[in-house]
Amino acid sequence: MTGLRRIDPDEFAARLDSVLEIYTAAMKPPPEQLSGRQAIMANHAAHPGFTCLFAETDEGLPVGLAYGFHGVAGQWWHDVVHRALTDQFGEKKAYDWLGDALEIAEVHVHPDHQGRGIGRALVRALCAGRRERTAVLSTRDQPTVARRLYRSMGFVDLLTWFVFPGGYEHYVIAGAVLPLAEDTDDMGR
Template sequence: MTDTRPGTRIIELPTPWLRDHMHEALTIYGLAMGYDAAVVAGRYGYAIQHTDRPGFRAVGAFVETGAGGDEPAEQLVGFGYGYLIEPGQWWHDQVRAALDRRTAKKWLPGAFEVCELHVHPEHQSRGLGRQLLHALVADLPHPAALLSTPDADTKAFRLYHADGFVDLARGYHFPGDPRPFAILGAQLPLHPTDPQPANS
């Protein structure tokens, strides 16, 4: 468990808990990514399937609500999860097609995909994104972590570069999303290039 500030904590999430609270997590995903309710609803089945993949790990950020009694005393405000990348997975095969052969051979085998990493917009710019990322990949038995993020000058993009991720491909279009994406990779453990906490 990592303490961030008073009333905030980041923990590894048991898979059954995340399954039971996936709608709550995906609401944060939709708000953070700017997706409408239909896109978020369509993501649910895939997200549940992801929890069965080899090497699955999830983390969550919680803040105290001040509630008591029958009301939750804390609220999920950010989450991340990932798993071992393997051929036949949709994201693996998309990324394999986007990379040249040498880059794919270097980065894909045995790597961990940071599939989702999102912080509720009302709780961004507090360092939660960085702490979620570090908690998610801490002590993993994998040589590298890979992810995709909208290819724009966003807080998330700057966070990943500051934490040692490098560009593997830029301007890639995944089916079903009109925005260009960047595909990034980092050797594990992470070696941040920016010693100051990132605003994320």
Template sequence: MDDVAVGPLDLVARVDDALAVQALAFGLSDEEVGVRHHIVLRHMASPGATALGAVTPDGRLVGFTYGMPGDRSHWWSTVVEPYLRREGRDAWLDDAFVVTELHVLPSHQKRGIGRRLITELTDAAAEPRSLLSAIDTDSPARALYRSLGYRDLARPVYFPSAASPYAVMGAPLPLRGARRPG
């Protein structure tokens, strides 16, 4: 994995660096980055929120992930709950760690960085399962999630102002191939 180090990330201090990674990896406009700036800061104030970064030896952030214990009152949960309920899977919202974002610069993808970020993030979670949402297409990201044990729980899921439908995916923890500390 080259010489990229994965470790704790002060996402509040490096929010602009992280959003630059997300903008390149996810194709965000400047306006979308501005909106997400406030969302990230709000998320990081949530109890149990944690972030990891992938950093080069010169300190350049090339990937990041963050997540938090799920809460049915969070915006994401209120959007996905009807879709999960329709499938008889809304109990997944209880006692789950939600992977909120995972992005790696295109120039650093396909090197195991995303796999390491998500497994280390979820390894530290106390919850017995993990949830995330991903654009509902056959993408390298969805293939990664499936390889780690995530499966589709609800699809298609429509988020307000999102151009594409999403899939909500869930996996028991620890993820396949991961080890939880302790």
């Protein structure tokens, strides 16, 4: 059995090793990227409206996490995506999606615990009760379980085949109006 627990920015910082363990198991990044990723995650905890949830076993072992914050100008992801949306669709669409948004920065479930609804529960709980108008995120632009999950929760593609500055992988930028709609049956079965 797994339960969700909200953690504050101080506990998040103190448990960054656990966060990185889950991230590494789920994403399998090159080892040389981990120290940079750790610094980025630590900085995220200082953003306005930061909220983090751990999915934990009955013994308190974290097996999943999701966190996000209120996106504002001056944050790297926000600025890059705002510029790309503006360039492709105009300032109004960029503002409609990013002007009052929960930016979902990370959602990861340890591979040993995937397929049990933990990711869905984390995203739903992270978005529940938020005052922002929209939720936005980026995920690999591939037919992954994560992409199908987000679609089933009402996220729509805003940008596809997007490469972040300095990167090489293709991402989709997706958004949903809050509160999230009821799930659809688009799980790719």
